[in-house]
Amino acid sequence: MTHIITAVGLIVVVAVIVAARRSIFPASLHAFPAVYRVARMTVAEARRRKVMQVGFLLAIGMLLSWRFISYLSPGERYKVVLDTGLATISFAGMLLTIFVGAFLIPTEVERRTAYAVLAKPVKRFEFVLGKYLGLLALVGALVVALSVVFALILVLDPEIRTGGLNLKDLGFAILLSYVALAIFGSLVILVSTMTSTTMTVIVGFGLWIVGSLQSTVQNLVSHAEGGQQVLINVIYTIMPKLENFDARWLVSNHVPIPPVPALLTIGGGLIYLAVVLILAVLIFNERQV
Amino acid sequence: MNPSRWTNRGLLVLLALGLLLGLYPLQAKIDKAMPREPVVLRDLEGPTAVLIAAVGGFRGVAANLLWLKIDELWHGGESWQMVPLFRAVVSLDPHFLLAWESYGWHCAWNLNNLAETALERRAWLDQGIDIYRDGIRANPDKYDLYLSLAWLYYDRVKEYDQAEPIYIFVRDKFPDRPRYVTDHSLAHIYEKNWRVADAVAVWRDCLRYDSKDHIARSALEWWSQHWNDPAWRQKLLTDENNFRRARGLPPFHYGQFQLQGVLHPTPPADQMPPGLPYRPQDYGPAQ
Numbered sequence: 247m248t249h250i251i252t253a254v255g256l257i258v259v260v261a262v263i264v265a266a267r268r269s270i271f272p273a274s275l276h277a278f279p280a281v282y283r284v285a286r287m288t289v290a291e292a293r294r295r296k297v298m299q300v301g302f303l304l305a306i307g308m309l310l311s312w313r314f315i316s317y318l319s320p321g322e323r324y325k326v327v328l329d330t331g332l333a334t335i336s337f338a339g340m341l342l343t344i345f346v347g348a349f350l351i352p353t354e355v356e357r358r359t360a361y362a363v364l365a366k367p368v369k370r371f372e373f374v375l376g377k378y379l380g381l382l383a384l385v386g387a388l389v390v391a392l393s394v395v396f397a398l399i400l401v402l403d404p405e406i407r408t409g410g411l412n413l414k415d416l417g418f419a420i421l422l423s424y425v426a427l428a429i430f431g432s433l434v435i436l437v438s439t440m441t442s443t444t445m446t447v448i449v450g451f452g453l454w455i456v457g458s459l460q461s462t463v464q465n466l467v468s469h470a471e472g473g474q475q476v477l478i479n480v481i482y483t484i485m486p487k488l489e490n491f492d493a494r495w496l497v498s499n500h501v502p503i504p505p506v507p508a509l510l511t512i513g514g515g516l517i518y519l520a521v522v523l524i525l526a527v528l529i530f531n532e533r534q535v
Numbered sequence: 536m537n538p539s540r541w542t543n544r545g546l547l548v549l550l551a552l553g554l555l556l557g558l559y560p561l562q563a564k565i566d567k568a569m570p571r572e573p574v575v576l577r578d579l580e581g582p583t584a585v586l587i588a589a590v591g592g593f594r595g596v597a598a599n600l601l602w603l604k605i606d607e608l609w610h611g612g613e614s615w616q617m618v619p620l621f622r623a624v625v626s627l628d629p630h631f632l633l634a635w636e637s638y639g640w641h642c643a644w645n646l647n648n649l650a651e652t653a654l655e656r657r658a659w660l661d662q663g664i665d666i667y668r669d670g671i672r673a674n675p676d677k678y679d680l681y682l683s684l685a686w687l688y689y690d691r692v693k694e695y696d697q698a699e700p701i702y703i704f705v706r707d708k709f710p711d712r713p714r715y716v717t718d719h720s721l722a723h724i725y726e727k728n729w730r731v732a733d734a735v736a737v738w739r740d741c742l743r744y745d746s747k748d749h750i751a752r753s754a755l756e757w758w759s760q761h762w763n764d765p766a767w768r769q770k771l772l773t774d775e776n777n778f779r780r781a782r783g784l785p786p787f788h789y790g791q792f793q794l795q796g797v798l799h800p801t802p803p804a805d806q807m808p809p810g811l812p813y814r815p816q817d818y819g820p821a822q
Binding site: 249251252254255256257258259261262265266317318321322325326329330332333336337454455457458459460461464483487488489490492494495496498499501504506507508510511513514517518520521524525527528531 | 544546547548549550551552553554555556557558559560561562564565566568569571590591592593594595596598599602603606628630631632633
């Protein structure tokens with residue numbers, strides 16, 4: 247059954263690409279520079295608002311504070327510092343995604359600055375994609391900067407350095423966190439195409455929690471029956487599976503990250519992200535601006 | 536109505552649908568390959584910050600916060616209050632081996648000591664065993680909890696026949712095991728049962744692996760002198776039973792084929808076990 251579903255999915259995707267092949271190339275040629283300009287503008291705007299700088303400083307403070315817990319044994323410290331450090335990077339990324347992402351489109355619409363951009367030869371999908379990629383660049387910059395600081399903290403700590411620190415797995419865990427943030431960012435953009443900034447922030451936090459309770463919802467599916475089971479199954483299918491990207495507890499407990507499942511998770515996440523962005527474009531196309 | 540606009544929309548909807556259909560079976564594979572433990576809400580204890588962290592995708596952080604709280608309770612001597620927090624920690628982070636080890640140890644050693652009746656004491660021992668078994672189920676590829684369980688049987692419950700297969704399993708499955716724990720304990724179990732040939736075989740293995748293993752050398756020297764010594768066999772039995780009596784455990788004696796194990800008879804004088812007498816030159820330099 248699953249093979250049939252996969253085959254149907256692939257046939258549909260190929261059919262769409264074949265049907266649109268004549269317009270894809272010229273549209274892409276036009277889209278790349280426009281998307282790049284919108285993304286650059288988004289980054290410049292966020293830098294002016296100093297959200298990133300504040301987030302970065304707060305996260306550094308959090309990373310350092312865990313470093314100074316001295317009364318734990320070396321094994322405990324390794325676990326606590328690694329786990330909480332990686333969580334701090336994810337947490338800071340999540341806050342930045344919500345508080346920057348929620349402002350990107352609604353503010354432009356409310357201030358009517360979107361008129362000026364869309365009046366130029368910038369299509370709506372280019373506007374949405376540009377905003378999303380700008381957000382992705384900002385989150386990426388924050389994650390990279392925090393990761394460098396975190397790696398330094400770990401390497402300079404002799405107890406942790408000699409406690410079996412695996413920098414490769416650490417990097418992989420950070421990459422997985424970043425992909426999770428990219429998916430989450432696409433959801434924030436989707437919500438922001440429909441509603442106001444405040445609502446986007448509230449729904450954004452809700453989506454993060456739901457995505458992080460993936461295994462709990464999955465567990466509910468097996469315990470429910472009949473129509474309830476179908477409903478929970480539908481919710482499980484469409485919800486973001488952010489928990490799969492959490493490799494923090496593996497790294498901090500010396501469990502190697504299984505590479506093939508992790509790559510499959512990234513692949514699945516990118517497909518999900520593409521679907522969410524398509525929905526965001528479709529909704530923004532219909533919105534009265 | 537602009538037909539091209541509608542076509543574009545239709546194509547985008549179809550593309551999203553096709554991608555979702557392709558993702559559905561892939562997601563099932565991912566879920567199987569990256570199994571997750573659901574957050575068991577009834578197991579969650581502690582301050583609100585911990586609950587928020589747990590349901591907000593930061594289970595490891597929640598577990599760490601509770602771990603710090605456990606440390607505080609331990610130093611405050613509040614042993615009973617630590618139990619639900621231990622349960623919450625291992626529920627939040629089932630790969631936290633140190634938490635499993637401490638949880639089992641706390642029940643089987645500390646709470647067992649604090650218990651007032653024999654029934655309670657036995658219940659805390661059983662609780663310790665169950666905890667280690669749960670931990671092994673969550674971490675089957677790490678030897679740590681196998682060794683903790685084997686040590687619990689060996690040192691605390693004194694059921695050597697339960698400890699022996701676990702040590703053998705670890706010896707066979709984990710080449711990177713700490714030999715001074717696994718192999719030495721296994722040899723000691725054989726010694727306690729007066730299984731001279733088995734004990735000597737393990738000590739010889741230890742020396743072949745590491746010629747500087749002084750404990751193995753001393754043990755082989757000792758067995759060379761006493762393998763056929765009924766007085767020492769009797770002394771071992773008396774010491775073991777004195778220890779058991781102090782702990783309130785049933786006695787251990789030759790012919791008792793229950794849980795505690797079997798004390799083997801002294802080998803006949805003309806059947807010296809292979810590997811004895813000990814000759815240092817057979818195992819290379821000791822230093």
